[in-house]
Amino acid sequence: MVLQLLGLAGATALILLANGAEKSRTGAPLADRLTARFAPLWRLVGSLISGLSPGSRSAFDPRKPVHRVAALLMILQVLLIILSLAIHGPAAGQDLLPSETAGAFISLFSLAGLNLALALLGVGWLTRRDSAAVRRRLGLRLPTRMDWLTGLVMAAALFVFANIATRIWAGAVSPQVFELQTGAARHIFKSFSNSLFLGLLFALVAAVSEEALYRGALQPVFGIALTSLFFTLIHAQYAFTPAALIVFVLSLGFAGLRARYSAASAIIAHASYNGLPFLLLALNGA
Secondary structure, three states: OHHHHHHHHHHHHHHHHHHHHHHHOOOOHHHHHHHHHHHHHHHHHHHHHHHHOOOOOOOOOOOOHHHHHHHHHHHHHHHHHHHHHHHHHHHOOOOOOOOOHHHHHHHHHHHHHHHHHHHHHHOOEOOOEOHHHHHHHHOOOOOOHHHHHHHHHHHHHHHHHHHHHHHHHHHHOOHHHHHHHOHHHHHHHHHHOOOHHHHHHHHHHHHHHHHHHHHHHHHHHHOHHHHHHHHHHHOHHHOOOOHHHHHHHHHHHHHHHHHHOOHHHHHHHHHHHHHHHHHHHHHHHO
């Protein structure tokens, strides 16, 4: 916990320094010294974005401190995940949420708060953008009728896809292997399945915080493909299973809504997708 808090404090300091440099246009010495030394790395990131998203409107600029810091933090997070997977194997990430409802909610809101803080600070809140400008940068708005329609349709389509893919997956492996590989998903579902309200609250909180960070803050800079790869890796509890491919496709669906409509549409799709299993469980129990 101490190391996590120190890591969060360091990441927050770098983000604030980088945004301060963006605001002043003169550069923040510490942020520049920590990131400008790796010019070839930032050019590689730019090339990777261009290669993965040909013709995309990704705005990554290796000369901008805030973009370099964002790339640096993403790289460090991926390295930590790879290290965890190397040490723990398929069990990595499967204990992200406690089984007890109270503990699960504490973990959920802590992670959601972290995601929101990174999204808001990363795009310049409290440094170079006011609240209205931050909302515009993140693509957040009150949902329109089209946001609701496209979000709900996308959620239904992705839910059907995930269920078909899961059935194919279940038929391709033994019941024992399938039980082991789906343990993380069942663990998370169990943590919030005590009531429909708790399940829907989980669905909404997770969707808002994740979409604000990944589709709102990161996608316009790093493009759809690279952001979706990062989003998939972050869900380490699904590593070494076909669920990782499912998560990647889900991310592409949410990303398409963000690019075509708004982050509000992506939030509606994500929350609806997360909430459908809890809603179906409540209906089956009625």
